[in-house]
Amino acid sequence: MKNIKGMVLIGALIAMCGNGYAQSAEAFEKVGAMTQKGVESFEWGLLFEAEGYYAKTGDASESDITLATVEFVAETMVTEWLGTHVGLLWEEDDTDPFALDEGFISIGIDYYTQLGKYYLPFGNFETAFISDPLTLELGEINKSSALIGYRNNKYFDVSAGVFQGYDEDVIQCGYGAVNAFIGETAVVGAYILSDILETDGFADLKADSESGAPGAGVFANIYLGAVMLNAEFITAVSDVTYFGMDYQPMAYNIEGSVSFAEKWLAGLKLEGSSDFMNEGVDSTGNDIVDSLGFFHETGVGGVVSYGFHENAKIGLEYMRLIDKDADDSDLITVQIALEI
Numbered sequence: 001m002k003n004i005k006g007m008v009l010i011g012a013l014i015a016m017c018g019n020g021y022a023q024s025a026e027a028f029e030k031v032g033a034m035t036q037k038g039v040e041s042f043e044w045g046l047l048f049e050a051e052g053y054y055a056k057t058g059d060a061s062e063s064d065i066t067l068a069t070v071e072f073v074a075e076t077m078v079t080e081w082l083g084t085h086v087g088l089l090w091e092e093d094d095t096d097p098f099a100l101d102e103g104f105i106s107i108g109i110d111y112y113t114q115l116g117k118y119y120l121p122f123g124n125f126e127t128a129f130i131s132d133p134l135t136l137e138l139g140e141i142n143k144s145s146a147l148i149g150y151r152n153n154k155y156f157d158v159s160a161g162v163f164q165g166y167d168e169d170v171i172q173c174g175y176g177a178v179n180a181f182i183g184e185t186a187v188v189g190a191y192i193l194s195d196i197l198e199t200d201g202f203a204d205l206k207a208d209s210e211s212g213a214p215g216a217g218v219f220a221n222i223y224l225g226a227v228m229l230n231a232e233f234i235t236a237v238s239d240v241t242y243f244g245m246d247y248q249p250m251a252y253n254i255e256g257s258v259s260f261a262e263k264w265l266a267g268l269k270l271e272g273s274s275d276f277m278n279e280g281v282d283s284t285g286n287d288i289v290d291s292l293g294f295f296h297e298t299g300v301g302g303v304v305s306y307g308f309h310e311n312a313k314i315g316l317e318y319m320r321l322i323d324k325d326a327d328d329s330d331l332i333t334v335q336i337a338l339e340i
Contacts (some may be wrong), residue, residue, distance in 0.1 A: 019134070041077040046070075046340040049128070051333055058327035066092045068335070081109050085118075101142070114147040114161075121147075121159055121177035122193045126220040126230050128267040129303045130317040130335045133253035134295060138276055139217060139234045141199040154179045155230070165198055166206045188220045196236045196249065205277060209242040230255040247275035251295075263307040271299040296321035300305055312338045 047094035049069035055062050056231030070090040077083040089101035104116025123139035125132070149159030160176040172194075178188035193199070197206050197216030217234035230297075235250040250273060276295045299322070314336050321329040 005277075039076075041083075042074070043074070043076070044074040046072050046144070048338045049335055050088060050337075051335045053331065055118070055329060057329040057333045068092060072098075073102075076206070082107055085116075086184045110152065111150050112148070114145075114149075116140065117144045120145060120161065120163070120175050121192075122175050122191050122199070123217060123234060124187075124189060124221065124232055126221050126232075126304075127269075128228065128230075128255060128257035128265060129269060129301070130315050130333050131319060131331075133232070133255075133269075134251040134271045134273045134276070134299070135232045135234050135253045137227070137278075137295060138196075138201045138251040138273065139193075139199055139215070141193070143198075154181065165195065166298045184223065186220065187223045188218075190216070192216045197240055197242075201276070205242050205248070209240065211241040213238040213240045213248075223237065226259040228255075228257050228259075230257075237294075242277075247277075249276040251272050251276055257303075265303075265305045267303045269301055269303075271298055294323075296323050298322040301331075311340060312336065 047069060048067070050066070051068040052065045053063060068091065072088040074086045075083065080339055084108065085102060085104055086104035087100075088098045089095055090098045100117065102116070102118045104114050105117075106119045107113050120141045120143060122133060122141050125136040125140065127136075127249040128135050143163040145161050145163035147159050147161030149157065151157045154174060156179060158176075160174065162171050162174045164171050165173040175191065175193045177189060177191035181187055193215040195212035196202070197209050197212040199215070202209070212302045214237040215234065217232065219232035220230075222229040231252075231254045233250075233252045236248050237247050238249070241247075252273075252293050253269065253271045255267055255269040257265055259265050273295045274297065278295050301317060301319035301321055303315060303317040305313050307313040315334070317331075317333045317335075318335075319331045321331065
């Protein structure tokens with residue numbers, strides 16, 4: 001009888017071990033399948049932008065040749081609802097060595113969340129030009145943040161998130177955005193930020209600010225065959241205060257471009273700003289109303305580019321920068337861009 005009981009016990013142990021082995025093997029198979037999917041879905045891109053420019057303001061002129069941008073981006077999807085994104089960026093005289101530009105985890109498909117460091121959805125900034133639009137200079141913001149949203153790729157995308165503000169110990173800044181898709185003809189959107197002084201454009205002024213204000217903006221991108229029209233407007237909702245003075249920074253960008261002869265593109269633009277200080281302002285507060293401490297009030301220009309390879313193009317841009325209280329500027333830029 002004891003032998004029978006022993007045999008039953010041994011059989012039960014063997015069955016349990018066999019079941020545990022089967023479960024472990026199944027778990028390993030799942031992990032292996034996820035790893036394989038991650039490898040198969042791995043995508044990467046590399047961007048090089050080399051530029052030469054000539055600028056003339058009054059009697060003064062300057063010129064230079066720069067490797068303006070080197071950017072590496074990698075993405076992978078572990079499952080159809082779980083993925084990662086990493087972006088490294090190098091910009092001459094700005095980031096040296098390479099800096100982690102973006103790094104985040106995305107979870108979900110229709111309903112989704114995004115956690116990590118990325119460019120917040122405050123602004124659209126689509127452009128056919130070489131130089132950044134004034135709206136990007138004013139509104140671009142890269143932060144470590146958490147975002148939730150709902151996406152219907154056919155009709156709209158709405159999202160909102162939070163982040164820790166400048167020199168703060170708690171999370172108290174927020175943002176929201178909504179984009180609407182009108183078939184393949186247009187994308188329109190609106191967005192809001194709890195404090196416009198948190199944007200990268202005000203990074204050097206934030207420490208000297210006394211009070212901020214919410215920021216808001218709208219944009220529209222229209223695609224009519226070979227023609228693309230872009231319009232965007234960003235502003236502080238009310239006055240902000242720095243160096244003891246009140247300002248209401250604003251910027252806009254309007255563009256029209258057309259592709260022709262398969263490899264050519266030509267475009268025109270009108271942009272402007274007010275109360276938007278640049279990095280050249282005296283950090284001590286001296287001469288802060290000098291217009292040289294602000295971005296230009298109006299800019300007009302044109303661009304022509306030619307795609308001489310499926311991965312490369314060369315562009316020529318001319319911009320006339322107009323200020324009522326300072327000398328106007330002429331800026332000519334040539335760029336060769338290679339994207340892999």
